[in-house]
Amino acid sequence: MPTLFIDADACPVTREALAGARAARIPCVIAGNTTQNLERRIRRDDPRDADHARGRDNTHPGFWVEVLDVSTGADSADFAIIECLEPGDVVVTQDIGLASMALGRGAAAIGVRGHIYEKATIDMQLFIRHEEKKVRRAGGRTKGPSAFTDDDRERFTRNLAKLLKDALKAWERS
Template identity: 70%
Template sequence: MGRLFIDADACPVTKEALGVARRAGVGVIIAGNTTQNLERHVRAGDPRDEASAKHGFWVDTLVASTGADSADFAIVERLEPGDVVVTQDIGLAAMVLGRGARAIGVRGRVYSTATIDSDLFIRAEEKKVRRAGGRTKGPAAFTDRDCKHFVENLEGLLGIW
């Protein structure tokens, strides 16, 4: 089993992802830039590296420099096939899939190589509209159902069923 990376940039399911990783016995790397307090997600008794893991679970932080996509690139540099990444960023999800790893959105959507190109196309078209002064529909409010769907699908990806 690979590791679980969490793109902590505005991630509403970090706590839930850590809970699933604990149950699955998977190591976790929480990634973000220097403006985020990533350590707030780590419990005092959590093992901090694979060597001191309890039942396979450990958690560490990966602090990237500030700047656009710096945490995304820091994650991608470390990915191995079998790893899973939690992200809201379709661009990062595409890079993850390209590295042979898996990606899941915070609402539980498991990204696929079959659909990632169309996802990227839609994102680019919406960006064109916004640059031209138009408006696009933003995401719906995050709900408890979204959180439940995320947990269920992450459990499936990490083999807890």
């Protein structure tokens, strides 16, 4: 069964991602550094493991949620997620590098503004990130992201639901 992984470091849509996993009845792993209180995002009645989350047909687990606490080092959550990823999983991240690694492992990736990362364009996105970083290192400035809006949140919710539905269909066919 596919799993939803949330890169929770500075993620503005953790609540929406968890709601999407609950609605799709798929497991969810929230990864973030130990300085965050990731448990606050989880409902008291959310199952915490597969044994307590049997689906209606009792043949496979449904939704459950796990917190993956990682060290505070740069990219710790990213590497912890990559270690756990299986083909068909879905990753929520605003990190293009993590999205690229997820695509390379056969998973899907979606940004916090609802952008679905694609294999066909990820290399260009990585190149642009690299070039902007070079400009900043040389003392220049680059344009930052626009303010996060309700439209971004709605686009994320809509596109995540589609990704999770597609992931479940693919899993059921296999």
